[in-house]
Amino acid sequence: MRSASAFFVLVAAGLLAAGGALSAQHATAFDIEDGGRAFRNTCANCHGPDGDQVAGIDLGRGQFRRALTDQELVGIIRNGIPNTPMPANNVSEAQAVKIVAYLRSLAESRRSVAATGDAARGKSIFDGKGACAACHRVNGTGSRLGPDLSRIGQVRRTIELEQSVLDPSAEVLPGNRFYRVTLKDGTTVTGRLLNHDTFTVQLLDSKEQLRSFVKADLKDYGFAPTPMPSYKGKLDAQEAADVVSYLVSLKGRATP
């Protein structure tokens, strides 16, 4: 059973590469963006925003149960699969082609970095040269100041992780924003914002203490830039790919 599954994945990957090349010939960046929008409107309700919400299917990584060619995928998107929860969808063939192009581009972007990176080397860089554990925690080791990365490979896509390493300020999720308060005596406290309201603010400060402040007691307060440095120029392309591969490999700890 295992060897059969492995064979299927290999075949799927080979054909996906061919399909990807085909769609790359015809799909423009606009088509892909349009396809992404259509995917989110039509498909994401069941398949999830990353296409991996249905067990055994990961559309974002090119893992399909049945269809392997672009044309087969277009057919399934439009006509559904009889006797399964996959319904027919009221989308034109042109729209379906764009959705397929989007999925192919997603899989390509994941493979482009993940395929060239080495997770073991990435871990060495994460723990050593990158000093990532100074702010990040993986499976109970490292600082809590930045986001816990123990299962980041399950919740973020490769392309997003690559962007976070090379251009971290481009997108900061609401749960990862930094905040600075200045007390009336001039002391400043900076930390990851956990919660705030009209009268109070709650942070995890740089000493990993949970801190709560009453705004009336502060001289100043507000959002602060992310302390996450860009590793563009600090890591070469291979090193960055290694780190991203390591991050992709983080799926959470196995239960005892």
Added chain:
Amino acid sequence: MMARTCLLVLLAAASLQAQVTFDRILGADREPQNWLSYSGTLFNQRFSPLTQITAANAKNLQLQWVWQSRSLEKFEATALVVDGVLYTVQAPNDVVALDAVTGRVFWTYSHQPAPDARTCCGRVNRGLAILGDTLYMGTIDAHLLAIDAKSGSLMWDTMVASSAQRYSITHSPLVVKDKVIVGTAGGDMGIRGIVAAFDAKTGKEVWRFHTIPGPGEPGNDSWSGNSWMTGGAGVWNAGAYDPETNLTFWGTGNPAPDWDGRNRLGDNLYSDSVVALDADTGKLKWHYQFTPHDELDYDSTQVPVLADITFRGQPRKVMMWANRNGVMYVLDRKTGEFLLGKPYVKVNWMDGFDHKGRPKRVPGKVPTPEGTLIQPHVHGATNWAPPSFSPKTGWFYVAHWENTGTIVTEGLSPRPVGVNTRQTTMGQVNLQQFYNNDEEAYGVVRAYDPNTLEPKWEYRMSDITWGGVLTTASDVLFSGGKEGYFFALDARTGELLWKASVGGQVNAGPMSYSVGGRQYVTIAAGSSLFAYALPQGQQ
């Protein structure tokens, strides 16, 4: 690079300062600003050494904040407080970290119990344990979770028993040295009770004790036939720990089926008992069975309260126990020796003890087709709500009921015990409502002298109570009840000092902590947690 390394070292050092070591938990009475385990200390005395709130100023207490949980379940948890951060549980199994001064949320961790999770009496949780920077929670689908106290991240998740077989966990875990100990509920559904210890770092199981002995083990012959396999004896309330003997103490629940003992003849060990287990190995050192062959659902899952007292003129290390069966006990906690037992409400199922402390049963006081008047009724004199012992007054404080009721069985044969079904295995029984009038059913808070088990005073409520009791070093007692009041009494006289209407049933025990020199006292009521303190400037 160097700077980053230094930063990391500094961060690690800062983190270490906040670690809740086991030594801190053992010496929790030396840091009265915190509340480090379910009943404050591992002796479960639910006694706060704080003295800012006194009998003289309690009348000035004011509400400081309310935290409303997003849950319609009963709020039974007692919070922990560690250095200004309050941790509690939103039923069934969400862990919440709050600022203890403002009640604002730092983080929430949500656990989604398995769809087959079943509990007899509400999807509830009574609290957390902490060790180091890690919180521990048992779940209604019988998992034990470790959650990072700073970030709310899951550290590990261990399945203790199968929720498909009706196991669940509703009580606060107990930390002993490097282990986390929990027991499993489900005694009304035909489980075989468990107390188990897990490595606090990894979640790996270290030992497991079955509250019903298996074949070949002493006590298995106290069950007829195969009734031991589904005999209940669940564990669903907090345990205690005595470092001197390295014993951990757990109360066990009813045998199953609850009200029908015809297919489980014998004493049904170790149901309705307290078991003393070696904390390192889980080996049974002693047990005392409060209600042998129980057919009245008298779970002995009350919180064991330990104290070093002068008993009959001699220093004695005791365990005090106000039982659901209407009898109050004082045991020697080193040996399990029965020292004293006395009904503290109207009791008609037993009439005294033999020389070993075994209750003498009153014939006929079992369920019958014609109906039997049983005192106390199914809910007992008290149930799971945590009592208090004040080393200051030397008295044992219990909130309990006075009531009677009729228990009737229907039919001639008990139902078969079913496992893996939604059917409970309580037996065919028709429980008549207890009489809910002033004459027959009311709640009280009473102070008992452990030397005599005679009440020193009583504070009477109109309705029954599910509230716990807190006492403080300034001789103030806090409790609440089903009527939706939270109140303060003088711990020496029982005089009412203050009350607040909290708008919902009190189904939990109060606790106290301080931040910045200001003492707070909290109570959960309805679906919310309330914090009170004296007005600024009046401390």
